[in-house]
Amino acid sequence: xxxxxxxxxxxxxxxxxxxxxxxxxxxxxxxxxxxxxxxxxxxxxxxxxxxxxxxxxxxxxxxxxxxxxxxxxxxxxxxxxxxxxxxxxxxxxxxxxxxxxxxxxxxxxxxxxxxxxxxxxxxxxxxxxxxxxxxxxxxxxxxxxxxxxxxxxxxxxxxxxxxxxxxxxxxxxxxxxxxxxxxxxxxxxxxxxxxxxxxxxxxxxxxxxxxxxxxxxxxxxxxxxxxxxxxxxxxxxxxxxxxxxxxxxxxxxxxxxxxxxxxxxxxxxxxxxxxxxxxxxxxxxxxxxxxxxxxxxxxxxxxxxxxxxxxxxxxxxxxxxxxxxxxxxxxxxxxxxxxxxx
Amino acid sequence: xxxxxxxxxxxxxxxxxxxxxxxxxxxxxxxxxxxxxxxxxxxxxxxxxxxxxxxxxxxxxxxxxxxxxxxxxxxxxxxxxxxxxxxxxxxxxxxxxxxxxxxxxxxxxxxxxxxxxxxxxxxxxxxxxxxxxxxxxxxxxxxxxxxxxxxxxxxxxxxxxxxxxxxxxxxxxxxxxxxxxxxxxxxxxxxxxxxxxxxxxxxxxxxxx
Numbered sequence: 044x045x046x047x048x049x050x051x052x053x054x055x056x057x058x059x060x061x062x063x064x065x066x067x068x069x070x071x072x073x074x075x076x077x078x079x080x081x082x083x084x085x086x087x088x089x090x091x092x093x094x095x096x097x098x099x100x101x102x103x104x105x106x107x108x109x110x111x112x113x114x115x116x117x118x119x120x121x122x123x124x125x126x127x128x129x130x131x132x133x134x135x136x137x138x139x140x141x142x143x144x145x146x147x148x149x150x151x152x153x154x155x156x157x158x159x160x161x162x163x164x165x166x167x168x169x170x171x172x173x174x175x176x177x178x179x180x181x182x183x184x185x186x187x188x189x190x191x192x193x194x195x196x197x198x199x200x201x202x203x204x205x206x207x208x209x210x211x212x213x214x215x216x217x218x219x220x221x222x223x224x225x226x227x228x229x230x231x232x233x234x235x236x237x238x239x240x241x242x243x244x245x246x247x248x249x250x251x252x253x254x255x256x257x258x259x260x261x262x263x264x265x266x267x268x269x270x271x272x273x274x275x276x277x278x279x280x281x282x283x284x285x286x287x288x289x290x291x292x293x294x295x296x297x298x299x300x301x302x303x304x305x306x307x308x309x310x311x312x313x314x315x316x317x318x319x320x321x322x323x324x325x326x327x328x329x330x331x332x333x334x335x336x337x338x339x340x341x342x343x344x345x346x347x348x349x350x351x352x353x354x355x356x357x358x359x360x361x362x363x364x365x366x367x368x369x370x371x372x373x374x375x376x377x378x379x380x381x382x383x384x385x
Numbered sequence: 386x387x388x389x390x391x392x393x394x395x396x397x398x399x400x401x402x403x404x405x406x407x408x409x410x411x412x413x414x415x416x417x418x419x420x421x422x423x424x425x426x427x428x429x430x431x432x433x434x435x436x437x438x439x440x441x442x443x444x445x446x447x448x449x450x451x452x453x454x455x456x457x458x459x460x461x462x463x464x465x466x467x468x469x470x471x472x473x474x475x476x477x478x479x480x481x482x483x484x485x486x487x488x489x490x491x492x493x494x495x496x497x498x499x500x501x502x503x504x505x506x507x508x509x510x511x512x513x514x515x516x517x518x519x520x521x522x523x524x525x526x527x528x529x530x531x532x533x534x535x536x537x538x539x540x541x542x543x544x545x546x547x548x549x550x551x552x553x554x555x556x557x558x559x560x561x562x563x564x565x566x567x568x569x570x571x572x573x574x575x576x577x578x579x580x581x582x583x584x585x586x587x588x589x590x591x592x593x594x
Contacts, residue, residue: 054552058526060533082559088503089558093527096508099420101412105430109408112434113441114401 046072049079056083057090264288265321269349272313273333281360282333284325286316286349325351389467397444408437411471414529417508418475421524422517424509432482436475443474452477456538472529472539476521503562514561519554522547 049072055061056069073080269286287295292310295301316323334340334353341357343350352360389410395403415436419429443452456470505511508528512520525531525539533547540547
């Protein structure tokens, strides 16, 4: 433990607010550090001085004043509170001033000639108040019924008013506009036109196909002849159209690496196209047969050939294609050269 | 002798003498919490009265948001629940006073106590060199006798912060002791005896009654 750390612990040590481990570490440091021992002594002196301060005693007048204030507040606060324990909460006020009458015992249970009080015991008619017969039966119910009837009348009035307002609002609502048939017809014709244009565009694309500059690798093909043939890989199901120069076709015919039977089958469907000003027209039936009349095609300019894919199939191929690795590093610092080809 | 909690329960049942017993038991403690902070006995009395009246209102069963209801769940030690609750109320009372009046109250250090250094018996004079935010921690620890955990409950501070503030307070007091010793040496070397200078040089007006 360093002195700086021990100073952090000194105050807690004075108040016995340290763990055993911290205390042990501090004691070990204090045994060898005179400066920290001096600091501890100083802090001990400060603590003693603080604990030996004379407490302030409240004066008798202050005690009396506090007692008076408390008594005054007690009187004030208890003005609205009974000294007895609080009872259960009072029942909620009646809804809309209406108190439902209590259930009365059946008339057969009551002795004849006795008047019935709604919330009290049965009393003889001699002790009952000399009021009319209507009030005798239920003296507290009549005003409640009046209130209920008035509330019902008001509710009926409000309901009728709301219905009336609704009827007026419906009658004042402007008539619904007739559907614009001309607009619908225009939309329908536009839709048909769009379909026709799309079909035409598809046809044009499938027919003209390569309207860009033809390149074989870095070489522009301005004029000449290309041999277009389909390519189908039965193992992967990939089909696309490939274009070669005639001399490359001749070279491939003698290439032992190529399956000549497959290549011959491809050549059976081949067609020759002329390149003019770097552009060429490809046969529509070939494209439709092997690629499909897709709206979107992709053209790959490779070194010795041009591949024409449907974009969706090319994307699928790229997703599933294995990663090609071709790494070649020269020898360096005495290490042998590295060559990885896959 | 009945415990504080028992007296509280009696007071809740309507026995006002129980509350007076509580006041008599804790009056000096609350007063000596305020005095080292403000340095004025009369003003400390007023604050003490406010504390007990607040507690009186707080313990009323009709009080919906009661500090006691909150505090009794926070206090860790059952025996110190009322005393920590009392000091929590006192601290809130003091904080409210500071918030409404801006700068803290600074009273003159009593003559004779100013130059006494650690020998003074006046808690306000002794704690005068300490920063205001550190004083409540030191007062509660040294004069109130509360543990760090209880101080944390009272001041709503984490234990590490209580420890840090205690360390800072002691460091400031130590520095003032050193400065006083250095000044005394200089005075002795110069052979000049001047007027005494208090530790809290600033003097402020007494707070309004």
